[in-house]
Amino acid sequence: MNPLKHIQAVSFLATNISDVIKQVQATREPFMITVDGKIQVVVQDILSYQRTRDQIALLKMLALGQKAIEDGNVTDHDNFFAELEAEDEEVGSED
Numbered sequence: 001m002n003p004l005k006h007i008q009a010v011s012f013l014a015t016n017i018s019d020v021i022k023q024v025q026a027t028r029e030p031f032m033i034t035v036d037g038k039i040q041v042v043v044q045d046i047l048s049y050q051r052t053r054d055q056i057a058l059l060k061m062l063a064l065g066q067k068a069i070e071d072g073n074v075t076d077h078d079n080f081f082a083e084l085e086a087e088d089e090e091v092g093s094e095d
Helices: 010-027 046-070 077-094
Strands: 007-009 031-035 038-043
Touching: 007 010, 010 031, 010 038
Parallel strands: 007 031
Antiparallel strands: 031 038
């Protein structure tokens, strides 16, 4: 991907929006829009956008998990499953 070939002024977007959308959907590469010579907006296809959002969510979960480990908020698997079984037995006895 050569990001420099996908940079255009906002005036280009205004007159070529259909072509920009087709290009972004076909290539899955972002298209950057400049205002006064500075990149202000990125146009991205929905699949790439969702993939990025999913990756960010996964990274956040990993960071939270790492923090829990660093803080000592961990339980070994035997205790974890024993707690789950105890909860199941409580729920089952309430019926």
